[in-house]
């Protein structure tokens with residue numbers, strides 16, 4: 635897989651017009667993420683636009699609910715013919731299994747390929763102190779993230795979303811067939827913003843990430859195309875081949 639196909643850029647904008655402007659500005663991006671802001675404001679229209687342009691789509695709505703509701707949402711998501719869909723691992727095993735089964739059924743009924751369901755282990759904006767003192771989780775952060783990834787794997791999901799800081803450990807325990815999607819990737823010197831557990835693109839490749847979700851370092855750069863290209867070169871220069879998962 636080319637580096638350019640592994641960098642997923644989020645359409646973190648307020649409306650479809652803003653999204654189309656960004657897509658047109660970065661024709662070299664092949665994988666776009668549609669997240670909460672755009673989907674809640676504008677609905678699925680952008681998915682049709684992206685499909686018409688043969689782009690890969692990461693539908694990142696981070697479902698977290700009871701099994702019945704997760705199943706309904708994932709069945710509907712499966713009908714869109716998207717490539718990746720997020721759920722929260724902390725919804726629990728029954729919800730994850732229901733989500734996976736329903737996504738496959740929704741896709742099959744609509745004649746689409748089944749999306750890969752990936753479970754968020756622990757948001758990359760959360761640091762160890764918040765996990766312990768706000769969320770009251772009595773585990774080391776890296777252990778908690780690993781347990782959530784293992785839960786996703788046991789539930790039959792294709793992969794997990796984790797910080798690149800936990801990617802090496804998750805890869806070691808979950809094996810080569812498990813898909814690792816890493817946000818919280820920051821080229822050296824770029825602003826961390828609200829991200830708390832970050833690594834550079836090169837470090838994230840070495841840790842075993844398959845996909846990198848990188849937004850503001852590209853979209854707010856003076857030259858977004860150059861920023862995207864530089865990140866692709868950083869990934870390519872590590873010379874670590876990745877297989878399709």
Ligand SMILES: O=C(O)c1cc(=O)[nH]c(=O)n1[C@@H]1O[C@H](COP(=O)(O)O)[C@@H](O)[C@H]1O
Pocket residue numbers: 644646667669694720754756757758759795817818819827829847848849850851
């Ligand atoms: O599921 C995600 O994509 C996600 C999970 C997570 O733990 N952290 C995280 O930042 N993300 C998403 O990844 C993107 C990161 O954007 P930047 O911080 O601008 O690079 C955002 O669209 C987030 O919604």
